Amino acid sequence: AQSVTQLGSHVSVSEGALVLLRCNYSSSVPPYLFWYVQYPNQGLQLLLKYTSAATLVKGINGFEAEFKKSETSFHLTKPSAHMSDAAEYFCAVSETVGSNFGNEKLTFGTGTRLTIIP
Amino acid sequence: ETGVTQTPRHLVMGMTNKKSLKCEQHLGHNAMYWYKQSAKKPLELMFVYSLEERVENNSVPSRFSPECPNSSHLFLHLHTLQPEDSALYLCASSQDRDGEQFFGPGTRLTVL
Numbered sequence: 272a273q274s275v276t277q278l279g280s281h282v283s284v285s286e287g288a289l290v291l292l293r294c295n296y297s298s299s300v301p302p303y304l305f306w307y308v309q310y311p312n313q314g315l316q317l318l319l320k321y322t323s324a325a326t327l328v329k330g331i332n333g334f335e336a337e338f339k340k341s342e343t344s345f346h347l348t349k350p351s352a353h354m355s356d357a358a359e360y361f362c363a364v365s366e367t368v369g370s371n372f373g374n375e376k377l378t379f380g381t382g383t384r385l386t387i388i389p
Numbered sequence: 390e391t392g393v394t395q396t397p398r399h400l401v402m403g404m405t406n407k408k409s410l411k412c413e414q415h416l417g418h419n420a421m422y423w424y425k426q427s428a429k430k431p432l433e434l435m436f437v438y439s440l441e442e443r444v445e446n447n448s449v450p451s452r453f454s455p456e457c458p459n460s461s462h463l464f465l466h467l468h469t470l471q472p473e474d475s476a477l478y479l480c481a482s483s484q485d486r487d488g489e490q491f492f493g494p495g496t497r498l499t500v501l
Contacts, residue, residue, distance in 0.1 A: 275431075312494070313494050313495075314481075314494045315432075315492040320489065361432065376437065377432075377490065378431070378434075379432040380431055381429065381430065381431050
């Protein structure tokens with residue numbers, strides 16, 4: 272079974288400071304990894320995904336994440352935090368469900384709430 | 390309408406009521422999902438539908454009953470719910486194997 276651990280349910284950073292949200296995964300097969308963001312009263316929006324191509328993945332809104340197999344990590348970073356980055360962030364790993372259809376079953380972490388301090 | 394829409398956005402119901410949640414995707418996708426999001430817990434996948442098969446999470450109680458009449462619509466029928474079923478219910482859809490799921494805004498359900 273696959274699983275995801277997000278270290279820190281709450282993270283606070285000052286505006287303009289580095290954002291680092293941690294994610295570790297376990298998987299018996301090479302994983303697909305994702306970061307989603309959820310703004311208040313909204314659904315989840317995909318930030319970026321790793322699908323076995325480049326280990327450094329760039330996403331929307333200036334975020335990026337690096338896949339490190341040796342550390343089983345996929346931490347999310349942004350060089351300079353903006354007030355609009357305040358949201359909840361979810362790391363997810365995928366496995367396939369179904370017979371020949373191949374849709375991915377996402378297993379999510381518990382989320383990290385990011386607060387930006389003015 | 391664009392993307393994935395869900396109605397109603399908020400629902401309050403008693404334990405003896407029967408209600409339904411609706412999801413519609415306007416993306417031409419061929420798979421749809423129901424998730425439950427409870428406070429301080431990971432998102433829980435409840436059901437997956439494709440054109441040809443339904444994959445269930447066996448731990449979902451029978452008081453939740455999904456229906457997928459076509460590839461664009463997904464329902465979640467609710468009956469005799471419990472207060473612990475109060476949560477945000479998210480619908481998503483996807484296409485192909487890249488795992489990118491597009492989520493709706495969710496229905497905030499409160500069971501009294």
